[in-house]
Amino acid sequence: MTHACSCPCGTTNFTVEKTPVARFYCHCEICQKLYNKPYSDVTVVRTKHVKLDSKLVNFNKYRLPPALDRGTCKACGKPAAGFLKSLPGLGLAFITADNFNDKSTLPAPLGHVFYHRRQAEVPDDLPKINGYFSSELIICKWALPRLLKG
Numbered sequence: 001m002t003h004a005c006s007c008p009c010g011t012t013n014f015t016v017e018k019t020p021v022a023r024f025y026c027h028c029e030i031c032q033k034l035y036n037k038p039y040s041d042v043t044v045v046r047t048k049h050v051k052l053d054s055k056l057v058n059f060n061k062y063r064l065p066p067a068l069d070r071g072t073c074k075a076c077g078k079p080a081a082g083f084l085k086s087l088p089g090l091g092l093a094f095i096t097a098d099n100f101n102d103k104s105t106l107p108a109p110l111g112h113v114f115y116h117r118r119q120a121e122v123p124d125d126l127p128k129i130n131g132y133f134s135s136e137l138i139i140c141k142w143a144l145p146r147l148l149k150g
Contacts, residue, residue: 004101009076014052016095020045021146023097023107024139025122028114030062034070034079038119040096043106044143047083047091056080068094090147110142 003016020043031040057071057080070082082094097103111127112118113135122128129138 001105003105005081005095005099006101007073007076007080007099008078009073011075012052012056012073012080014050014080016045016093016100017049017051018045019105020095020107022139022143023109024142025109025112025126026114027112027116027118028135029117030070031114032117032119034072035096039112039122040079041098041109043095043097043100044139044147045093045095046147047085047093050081050083050093050095052081059083090144092143092147111138113139 001019003019004013005016006013022044024042025039026042027039032038034040052071054071056074058074059069059071061067061069068082068084071080072078073080079096080099084092084094097106100106109126111129112122113129114132115128116130127138129135
């Protein structure tokens with residue numbers, strides 16, 4: 001299934017050729033700053049399934065490697081897609097659910113990561129993962145088995 005996506009202003013349009021394999025809420029300080037929200041609603045797909053014109057996007061890393069190469073729209077400055085290329089043969093793309101034109105086909109969120117950075121408590125029954133390494137490991141646990149299947 002192909003998904004139409006765009007940044008908030010609609011200038012950076014792109015497609016995701018497969019349904020994301022995982023979705024979670026990220027409370028890291030980078031997401032808080034980029035999205036100007038307490039947390040971001042993130043989906044994970046393989047990089048090869050994202051068709052994005054990189055000329056429309058500025059890419060930056062906001063922490064030391066291995067780091068997500070986060071792409072923001074050159075027009076509005078809002079996030080389009082982030083790419084993690086440090087896993088050989090398994091590039092990952094992280095795209096906010098808000099950028100999908102039709103969110104109804106996205107998987108349900110699996111939990112909250114980097115919850116120790118939360119700006120407020122979130123009253124839901126999803127797992128809440130504290131700590132940098134614990135958050136990174138759970139994202140791998142949620143995404144990698146599903147990516148390897150398809």
